[in-house]
Amino acid sequence: MKRTLACLALLAQSMSAPAPALALGVSHVFLVQNSGWMEPFYTDPQSRYKPLITELVMAVAQPGDPMVLAAFNQALPGAPSPKALLSFKFDAKSSRKQVGGALAALEVARKPGSLAYADTDLNEAVGTAIRSALGGKSGLVWLVTNNRNSPNNDLQTARRNREFYELIHSGSAITRALAFPLQMPVQGAHYHANGLMIYVFAVGDEGARQLKTLVASGAIAKVITEPAARLKPLDQDLVRLVPRKVSDAPGVAFSMTPTGMLRADVNAQARSPAASIEWHLENTIYPYTIASAQISARSKVGSEERPIRLASSSVTALAPGKSAPLSSTMALPVRELPGKWSMAAVGSAGSAYVMPGQIELQLTNQRLELSQAFRQRMARLFPGDPLPEIFTPPSHIKSSVAKLPLVVRVHYGVAPLVALIAGALALLGALGAAALAFARPRKALVTVEDELRTMHARAGTTQPIFDKAGNKVAQLKTTLFGHQLLDLREGAQVRLGR
Incomplete structure (x- = not known):
């Protein structure tokens, strides 16, 4: 184990070097399980296990990203785990051959001096990757596993899974975590499996931002078509507001931009700009059902906040991917609107004065439940494995916030600008006439x-x-x-x- 830690620490040093390319890249650590329970994934001639990993690396990495590819099972004296296979900067031309070659040579691990297959320790693999391979820096740790967490092949699987649960949910190092349960039936000489799990753990704030960007880019979806199951965080962006009907008040018009931002176009003459908006309140936190929650909302523009009146103050039994209707009345700030003779208004004449803001939807007393459809899917892929309990929401999470970007555009006429220009021209004329008079004998x-x-x-x-x-x-x-x-x-x- 000490040898592996030293090896991965050296890799971490190379990844954290102050080279410009590394500073701009994301550190990826790919942990590939090769313990005994993985035997059918390695021996079945039809297995797509290794090609899947290669394609995932090629999809998510960008040129110059520092990467570590390591195999893991359970560390024993003389048999370190995780064991680094590759350490390199990603290059689209050469990395496929590097990764494919390293995986092709990888076999199921056995215990030292024995024919018995190696056991599995998920906590050890992820913890070592965070501490040593990343060296405390931000990055992404990918874990490819059959979901069996059984060090020493003991029967305390539930306890081992609880430790893995605590590592993810209670630790501060992991800031964001997703899981992709995949169907992959394989048959080996000794074992049979229906599927595998790919986890990705974002380490640090920068790692969380990079993972969100990576998911939004669609890079992962090029290889994994299954939806991502969120493990962490469970207190942010549980729902999404999508306007379906807007009853505009005089002087204000609402619209949704292609990027998902709500836009309010306000006439400068409007005395109390407001509108009635009917939304789709959509559950975006797969695979959880929002069993119940109290909801409230407010708008924030500039330094002014205003409550949004909702027709309903609660949501119940909202399944993942489903939506419920929600009516609201939203007023925009008046004190923040510049007067038509202000410099802001004159400078925006003929266009619009833009005020950024947001709508915040607060869920309190929330109760999340793992959807039955997801439980059934996990039971089919991993029969008899209690690891789906890792998806149980932490008991201390009782609230969450969803934010919708809002931009208010105030439209001013050109009359004040024309008046100021005319006044300026008249003043210039008077000054010119005075100058001529002053200079004439x-x-x-x-x-x-x-x-x-x-x-x-x-x-x-x-x-x-x-x-x-x-x-x-x-x-x-x-x-x-x-x-x-x-x-x-x-x-x-x-x-x-x-």
């Missing part, structure tokens, strides 16, 4: 000792006035509004005009 008639003189001066200037003998007798100050005599010498015969 102005004529002044001055009488000095009965002699009429004509003087020219620009506004803002002062020039001296001399008598016939050449003595300075006064000064002429010129402004935009006329002329003025300054510093008039005592006894001097100087006046403005004739």
Whole structure:
């Protein structure tokens, strides 16, 4: 075991190196079970086990993603588990051959010095991958298993499954977890199996974001067509609101964008923009039925929040993938709307002033139940295996929040902008006229000792006035509004005009 930990720790160091390509990639750890219970998956000539894993790696990885491929069973002295098979950066051209070659050489493991097949420890495999292969960093751990968790081949399967349950639900390292139960009937020399399970565990916040993006991209669905069963989290996005009918109030119109965002187009003149909206309240948390829950809703736009009046305050027996009608009346904030003479309104004239927000739907006193259809499917794929209890919702989760993005677009006319432009032009004209007047020389008639003189001066200037003998007798100050005599010498015969 120490040897394996050291090996995977070295792999973790290579994965966490500060190379730019690694910084942008997702760390994937693929754990492939090869214990004795997996014998038919390895020996049946019709088995699609290894090709499935290869195709999954090729579908979910991006160029440059750091990856580890490891086999696991149960660690014993001289038989480490998990055991690294490959450590590489994913490359679409070469990785298929690398992964396929490593899996082709993989066989069912036996206990050291014995013909007995190796046992299985799911907790050990996942825990080692998180601690050593990822080295505490964010990433995705993929677990391919027949769902039998029986270290030392003991009979305490329920207890072992509970430990696995606690690792997933109570541990802080795993932030998001999905499971894909797949039908794959195989027959070996010793055992028969109906199916296998593929788990994917997101480690860290970045791992959770990457897993959500990966699911939304459809990459996993290219290989696995079965819906993902959610293990964690069970307190977020249990339902989805889809508007089916909107009764618009005067001055407001609602619509849904292709990306699933609710858009409200509001006329700036609307005094109390609101609308009656009928929704489909859809259960999106496969494979759980929402047995019962209290519901409430509110809208948040800018710094203003408003409650949304719902026709019903509860939901019951809502099966996964099913929806129930829900009527509501939603008012949009008025205090947050900019006035038509504000800079925001003028800047948005002819288009729209955009205010982002969201609708929050709160479920409280919620009670989730594993759907009977899923229980029956698991019983067919894994007969006699109690591991489906891992899907039992944690007792402490009693509430959840679903969020619908909302954008409010306020439409303003161009009249204020036109008025401001006209005012600006008028001001510019006045300033231009004043500048011309200021720069143009102005004529002044001055009488000095009965002699009429004509003087020219620009506004803002002062020039001296001399008598016939050449003595300075006064000064002429010129402004935009006329002329003025300054510093008039005592006894001097100087006046403005004739």
